[in-house]
Amino acid sequence: MSGAASSPNARPHHRVTGVVSQLGVLLGAVLLWQLATAGGDSPFFPTPVRIVTEMWRMWFSGGIGTLFLTEAAFDDVLPSVGRLLLGWTLAGVVGVGLGLLLGRSGNALAYIGPLLSFARSIPPPALLPVFMVLFSIGFKLQLVTIVFGCLWPILLNSADGARSVDPVKTETARAFGISRASWIGSVVLPGALPKIFAGLRISLSLALIMMVISELVGASDGLGHAMMLARDQFDYAQLWSGIVLLGLLGYLLNTVLSVVERRVLEAVPQ
């Protein structure tokens, strides 16, 4: 998924060897893990083979009608992914919108800059107890947690991108009487895109973190919830399955975003 989709002007030969060596390192690490855990026989550290078998059995052994997803997958994985994407998208819309406006209104950013820095510095999990009181356990709590965690990097990066629009382009737009909507949509937004994507990428990782944390403390479904159950039932293979799946999920999402980012920035050359 990842390595093969590298830059188009890289020579095929190098791409192939690059992918092979990357895969080699990965396989080597998994092999070492297998050897270490198979010999140790600790209940807390199941072998990778067991974890993968467990993942397969739990989530991906469904019929072809459900795209091989089991019922548990619908209960555990999909709600988590749904919340993550919804929260991240909401934060993206609000963060980019507010960020662009703030970035272009020099005074506003100067005034509330310290406030933003403070808000960003609060570790979002620290607010979970407050959110729990305010929203009670459930969907709203999870969504708010994810949005709060994702918002700041997107907002600050968008504001930074909007602020750093070339002054010559600003003057050009003013001299030609460009309307305000055109100015934001066709000049500021395209110019700020690289920074916006940087913010979105940071936030995507944060969204995954906030999703798990919110589900660990308050959820009746989702991956975090499944992992808490597994821990309570001393089912360490299932617990590890959740961890590995989260890793895979993060990797997959990041890869997809990278592809989208590259496509968009190709269509909007800087």
Add this chain to the structure above:
Amino acid sequence: MTGTRNEPTTDGSGGTVPSMLEVSDLEHTYTGQQEHTAIGGVTFDVRAGQLTCIVGPSGCGKSTLLRCLASLIRPSGGEVRMHGEPVRGVPEDLAVVFQDYGRSLFPWMSVRGNVEFPLRSGNVPKERRRERVRQTLEWVGLSGAERKYPWQLSGGMQQRVAIARALACRPALLLMDEPFASVDAQTRFELEDLLLRVRAEQDTTILLVTHDIDESVYLGDRVLVLSETPATVVADLPVDLGNERDQIGTRESETFVHLRGEIARMLRGGGGHERPGGTGTTARDTGSETESTSEDERADAEPESLQVEQGSPAREAAE
């Protein structure tokens, strides 16, 4: 500026053409930690259809002047009138070509997108917009490059796009800020001729700022010479080179050689004290000894004296 203010521009064709642009006592001081007066009391008129070149030493406030005229900067004093009306905010029928095409073009828009962009904020219907873009690109020799992006074009081509973008607005007044300073000499000649051609065909009023004396004489119907900062108009010279100009022939002509020498001396000395028989030199003599010339002593009486000399160009050119 004693005496010269509000005087009609002298180029012999009678004062019937109305003033497109009237600038009176325009001043600008940048405030901040280091206060700096960039332009101090600039007065001149531009008549419709005229190509006026403003030439001045580097860093004399030329760009500030142009930005004040375009209302990109609010001048700290004086007045700018366009079509007889005081200018407040960026005038609608004004277009600007900046020196730095690489930064003034939008890299994410194709050539067509860039040229069309200002029109989309106006109320030109889509069909007419497309037609205008096509026509304007034809004027500047860019037909066929509509779909290309600025980074796929050479510097000269990019500046053509910027010129097309300005012309597509069909501006009453076109301001150009050192438009050809960032391209190589060959391209510069091409673009200069392109500007003259388009201007002859479209009868656009152009105000072009440059630090290049030759360029100002070659292009202009008239050259305004600025002093060092704070800039004031030192001289207002008509350029009697006719409408047909040629990069080789015109630059060899006596009038051209004479004028460029004239301007060069003014820029170097801050005045014309080297000129034999100059009548307006007294104000300069004291200042030029101390090398601090144009700071506080501006060539107040300069324009008249220079125009007197226009009558006898041959002797000077022979130097």
